[in-house]
Amino acid sequence: MAELVFFSGTMDCGKSTLALQMHHNHAARGRDGVLFTRNDRAGAATISSRLGLVQQAAEVADGTDFWAEVIARRTHGRPVDYVIGDEAQFYTAAQVEQLARVVDELEVDVYAFGISTDFRARLFPGSARLVELADRVEVLQVKALCWCGARATHNARTVGGVMVVEGAQVVVGDVQAGAGEVGYEVLCRRHHMRRMTAATARAASPSTATLSTSAQGTLGVGA
Ligand SMILES: Nc1ncnc2c1ncn2[C@@H]1O[C@H](COP(=O)(O)OP(=O)(O)O)[C@@H](O)[C@H]1O
Numbered sequence: 697m698a699e700l701v702f703f704s705g706t707m708d709c710g711k712s713t714l715a716l717q718m719h720h721n722h723a724a725r726g727r728d729g730v731l732f733t734r735n736d737r738a739g740a741a742t743i744s745s746r747l748g749l750v751q752q753a754a755e756v757a758d759g760t761d762f763w764a765e766v767i768a769r770r771t772h773g774r775p776v777d778y779v780i781g782d783e784a785q786f787y788t789a790a791q792v793e794q795l796a797r798v799v800d801e802l803e804v805d806v807y808a809f810g811i812s813t814d815f816r817a818r819l820f821p822g823s824a825r826l827v828e829l830a831d832r833v834e835v836l837q838v839k840a841l842c843w844c845g846a847r848a849t850h851n852a853r854t855v856g857g858v859m860v861v862e863g864a865q866v867v868v869g870d871v872q873a874g875a876g877e878v879g880y881e882v883l884c885r886r887h888h889m890r891r892m893t894a895a896t897a898r899a900a901s902p903s904t905a906t907l908s909t910s911a912q913g914t915l916g917v918g919a
């Protein structure tokens with residue numbers, strides 16, 4: 697039976713890498729897949745992973761209808777066994793419903809990848825609908841880490857390393873940002889709620905190492 701699976705995690709936890717690995721493995725066994733993305737950092741119609749993999753994909757716009765996209769390809773003779781949708785947090789709720797219909801009525805597996813919450817720790821509309829409709833929500837195994845060494849569970853938006861809480865929900869950006877640029881940093885909930893980034897923690901206590909001593913012990917670093 698076909699499935700709608702939502703692979704979710706913070707920024708920089710390996711979602712796009714996994715999306716491209718899954719595409720590779722399915723395609724290697726002769727399955728036909730269609731790749732979609734929206735607002736990838738590397739530019740339109742691209743899925744890019746920080747590990748260096750880049751693949752062309754169809755760019756999703758507000759008017760994209762996933763049901764029509766799959767039907768059109770099937771009409772032109774493609775089997776369309778699965779759909780991979782990256783940056784799925786940016787899809788509309790209606791588009792997620794179309795994906796669910798593609799699964800249920802066309803027997804196409806849909807693998808959606810995205811962050812659940814924005815810089816204010818609020819669900820994106822697309823992610824909320826995925827959590828509501830997915831057969832499974834999978835949390836990625838590779839842990840992104842907060843500066844303190846705890847598992848990062850939240851995404852902070854930063855300017856010059858300082859967390860900001862005002863602004864538009866969608867601002868494309870990266871965890872590696874230049875001075876003064878809008879960037880992102882992944883944090884544990886405790887430090888997200890305290891608005892404490894690596895830079896502000898260092899400024900508050902310059903002698904504190906970025907990873908806490910206990911975390912360094914756990915991770916086997918800092919000896
Ligand atoms: N130089 C590097 N060496 C090894 N792994 C890296 C390197 N740069 C990034 N990564 C890995 O890539 C992950 C980010 O992958 P990516 O698919 O771009 O994430 P996401 O799509 O979730 O934002 C990081 O968590 C890290 O594990």
Ligand SMILES: Cc1cn([C@H]2C[C@H](O)[C@@H](COP(=O)(O)O)O2)c(=O)[nH]c1=O
Pocket residue numbers: 706707708711712735736737810811813814815816851852853865866867868869870880
């Ligand atoms: C938290 C947050 C993120 N974004 C943007 C920033 C990036 O362009 C993407 C996430 O990409 P990744 O592959 O998961 O690193 O989302 C945003 O627009 N608004 C936010 O609040």
